[in-house]
Amino acid sequence: MKDDIEEFPPDSTEDVVIPLMExxxxxxxxxxxxxxxxxxxxxxxxxxxxxxxxxxxxxxxxRVVVNRQITAMPAIxxxxxxxxxxxxxxxxxxxxxxxxxxxxxxxxxxxxxxxGKDIDVNHEHAEVQRLxxxxxxxxxxxxxxxxxx
Numbered sequence: 001m002k003d004d005i006e007e008f009p010p011d012s013t014e015d016v017v018i019p020l021m022e023x024x025x026x027x028x029x030x031x032x033x034x035x036x037x038x039x040x041x042x043x044x045x046x047x048x049x050x051x052x053x054x055x056x057x058x059x060x061x062x063r064v065v066v067n068r069q070i071t072a073m074p075a076i077x078x079x080x081x082x083x084x085x086x087x088x089x090x091x092x093x094x095x096x097x098x099x100x101x102x103x104x105x106x107x108x109x110x111x112x113x114x115x116g117k118d119i120d121v122n123h124e125h126a127e128v129q130r131l132x133x134x135x136x137x138x139x140x141x142x143x144x145x146x147x148x149x
Contacts (some may be wrong), residue, residue, distance in 0.1 A: 036077060041124060048121040050106045051114050062105040070098045081108045 074086040083106040130138045
């Protein structure tokens, strides 16, 4: 160390320059990854039963023999829930005449029944996990106990 120091005689008239040093301190912030959050979403299927009314219509067919002479072709008519369809036949007599041979009565019946069906219904729940900077799952101590139940 002695070589670094230069000595000057005390009677020297030359100016001596001594360098001065100063240190500065600066402060600031920078982002540091300390952890992340992972969310897993799961779908649970459960069966839910629903019931709904279904309408069902049946038609009863009833043939009614008439055998009556008519002068004109009868029209199809409705009486309540019954539709009457005339069936005619020509018979050769000395003269031609219409004979109402029969009527077909269509009777509408309406029934109601309840039908049950099993239907899959989806239900979602999310599991949230906090991860540290290395990607390991971080759990608070109280949370671990709650998850083991």
